Amino acid sequence: MATRKRTLLKVIILGDSGVGKTSLMNQFVNKKFSNQYKATIGADFLTKEVQVEDRLVTMQIWDTAGQERFQSLGVAFYRGADCCVLVYDVNLLKSFESLSNWRDEFLVQASPSDPENFPFMVLGNKVDIDGGNSRVVSEKRAKTWCASKGDIPYFETSAKDDLNVDVAFQCIAKNALKNETDEEIYLPDTIDFSSGSTHTSSSCSC
Amino acid sequence: MSLLFLLNSVAMNMSFILVVLSTLCREEKRLRKWRKMIGVGGADWKHYVRRKPNVVKRRIRKGIPDCLRGLVWQLISGSRDLLLMHQGVYEQLVLYETSSSELDIIRDISRTFPSHVFFQQRHGPGQRSLYNVLKAYSVYDRAVGYVQGMGFLAGLLLLYMSEEDAFWLLVALLKGAVHAPMEGLYLVGLPLVQQYLYQLSRLVKEQLPKLGAHFDEEMINPSMYASQWFITVFSYSFPFPLALRIWDVFLFEGVKIVFKVGLALLKYCHDDLVNLPFEKLVHALRNFPEDALRPDTLLPMAFSIKVSKRLEELRVEYEEMNKSAQESGTSLKPTNRTRGLPKLC
Numbered sequence: 095m096a097t098r099k100r101t102l103l104k105v106i107i108l109g110d111s112g113v114g115k116t117s118l119m120n121q122f123v124n125k126k127f128s129n130q131y132k133a134t135i136g137a138d139f140l141t142k143e144v145q146v147e148d149r150l151v152t153m154q155i156w157d158t159a160g161q162e163r164f165q166s167l168g169v170a171f172y173r174g175a176d177c178c179v180l181v182y183d184v185n186l187l188k189s190f191e192s193l194s195n196w197r198d199e200f201l202v203q204a205s206p207s208d209p210e211n212f213p214f215m216v217l218g219n220k221v222d223i224d225g226g227n228s229r230v231v232s233e234k235r236a237k238t239w240c241a242s243k244g245d246i247p248y249f250e251t252s253a254k255d256d257l258n259v260d261v262a263f264q265c266i267a268k269n270a271l272k273n274e275t276d277e278e279i280y281l282p283d284t285i286d287f288s289s290g291s292t293h294t295s296s297s298c299s300c
Numbered sequence: 301m302s303l304l305f306l307l308n309s310v311a312m313n314m315s316f317i318l319v320v321l322s323t324l325c326r327e328e329k330r331l332r333k334w335r336k337m338i339g340v341g342g343a344d345w346k347h348y349v350r351r352k353p354n355v356v357k358r359r360i361r362k363g364i365p366d367c368l369r370g371l372v373w374q375l376i377s378g379s380r381d382l383l384l385m386h387q388g389v390y391e392q393l394v395l396y397e398t399s400s401s402e403l404d405i406i407r408d409i410s411r412t413f414p415s416h417v418f419f420q421q422r423h424g425p426g427q428r429s430l431y432n433v434l435k436a437y438s439v440y441d442r443a444v445g446y447v448q449g450m451g452f453l454a455g456l457l458l459l460y461m462s463e464e465d466a467f468w469l470l471v472a473l474l475k476g477a478v479h480a481p482m483e484g485l486y487l488v489g490l491p492l493v494q495q496y497l498y499q500l501s502r503l504v505k506e507q508l509p510k511l512g513a514h515f516d517e518e519m520i521n522p523s524m525y526a527s528q529w530f531i532t533v534f535s536y537s538f539p540f541p542l543a544l545r546i547w548d549v550f551l552f553e554g555v556k557i558v559f560k561v562g563l564a565l566l567k568y569c570h571d572d573l574v575n576l577p578f579e580k581l582v583h584a585l586r587n588f589p590e591d592a593l594r595p596d597t598l599l600p601m602a603f604s605i606k607v608s609k610r611l612e613e614l615r616v617e618y619e620e621m622n623k624s625a626q627e628s629g630t631s632l633k634p635t636n637r638t639r640g641l642p643k644l645c
Contacts, residue, residue, distance in 0.1 A: 111404070111407060111408070111448065112407045112408075112411075129414070130414035130415050131411060131414070132411050132412065132413070132414060132536065132537075133408045133411040133412065133448045133451070134448075135448055135449045135452075135527065135528040135531055135532060135536055136523065136527035136528050136531065137523075137524070137527075138586075139524070139582045139583070139586070141579045141583075152579070154579060159448060161404070161447065161448045163447055163486070163488060163490065164448070164490070166488075166489045166490050166494070167490060167493065167523050167527055170521040170523045170524060171523075171524075
């Protein structure tokens with residue numbers, strides 16, 4: 095049996111300021127939520143090992159500053175990314191409307207070899223707020239947008255209540271890995287992409 | 301036996317008391333020196349600085365006494381003069397003007413020093429002052445407006461002075477009352493951040509070649525660890541006792557102390573850093589060990605590192621590089637500038 099090299103996946107989290115990028119990353123990596131995160135300046139970085147099928151994968155997660163002006167520092171982080179996670183706040187329309195810009199900006203700066211098939215993921219965060227009564231972007235609207243951008247997988251999350259965070263990041267790892275193996279024309283005989291997500295409020299193409 | 305023990309413990313207590321007393325005396329003497337240097341309300345300060353600049357520099361490097369810090373910061377930054385020249389302006393900015401950055405500022409208020417007692421209370425005096433200072437600045441300088449990171453500067457200042465004083469100190473720093481203006485750290489494209497990161501990466505290679513080569517191998521870019529050093533002048537994630545001592549020197553000597561402290565940190569941790577692979581390296585560069593962050597260890601090391609001359613040369617080099625890149629039309633965007641860095645280093 096061939097020994098597998100440790101696989102590295104570089105994941106970038108983008109989205110407007112205050113939508114919960116830092117909280118999502120920390121919930122996924124450290125299983126913690128805090129009301130006391132500082133606004134991210136520049137970028138932050140955490141890693142986590144995950145098991146995808148039979149492979150051990152190290153996820154290198156870059157959490158970026160959301161303010162537009164910091165985009166000029168972004169290029170160092172965008173380059174070589176295997177997956178880009180776009181986050182918005184379901185209670186803030188503007189953060190949803192910005193998704194297109196974030197996606198375009200990423201594609202311009204990272205210039206991946208196959209932009210059409212580059213793995214993105216959209217997370218609608220803060221679904222816990224006010225029991226869902228203050229949300230302004232419906233799940234349907236978000237999914238329609240994702241479908242129009244080449245079937246981007248979509249999850250509704252709450253970093254605070256740890257809702258769907260793990261599932262979403264697992265899916266991110268799978269998709270990024272799928273992209274990698276496609277590129278290398280490697281037959282993924284050990285990776286099963288047929289199993290669907292069991293979460294009703296989420297969709298994942300993996 | 302018991303008498304001996306008693307005498308012994310009395311002697312120990314006495315020596316402890318003596319140590320405390322001598323420390324108190326030294327502190328009292330230090331304060332007296334500082335008070336004399338400043339004069340009533342800062343009246344003698346300028347005169348003293350002109351007459352004995354090196355004494356002032358040396359004393360500031362040892363740390364400004366905490367009870368005088370707010371006043372001295374205003375004197376050395378030139379903000380006191382700005383305030384006196386523009387009476388009533390701050391009030392006007394806070395009360396009568398509106399800013400397009402108001403929502404952005406509000407969103408970040410509770411995310412600025414969230415665990416500090418002064419800023420913890422929602423809508424409390426700390427948060428209100430922070431909001432006012434940032435809003436006033438965003439109106440005063442609409443080209444800069446509000447940029448994340450400025451809150452940490454304003455927040456640190458507010459721990460030592462009134463809102464209006466903090467506002468004018470922010471103006472003095474960004475507009476360059478005494479030293480080079482800092483506004484380029486926050487303008488569109490963050491041009492000064494890009495320049496500082498370039499200078500830092502070069503200095504690392506020159507002064508710590510082994511570490512510089514290791515950074516290259518591991519593809520570590522200074523924007524991965526140092527942008528917040530510059531954008532917030534070490535106030536974002538460094539312990540307050542260290543940040544305050546850095547600020548003492550920063551306000552008097554200018555931004556070169558940020559480079560010196562940065563290089564000193566890398567030098568102090570050098571032998572660990574050169575052995576770490578990428579992920580651990582990034583983590584280590586964002587979480588320095590406690591012993592590296594002790595002011596009395598780190599600062600003397602920082603002071604011994606010489607950077608002034610080289611910084612200036614590298615600034616000229618950076619500008620020329622940018623100019624020629626712009627002429628050839630390849631580097632108008634700061635993103636391209638960063639892209640070009642590794643090749644040119």
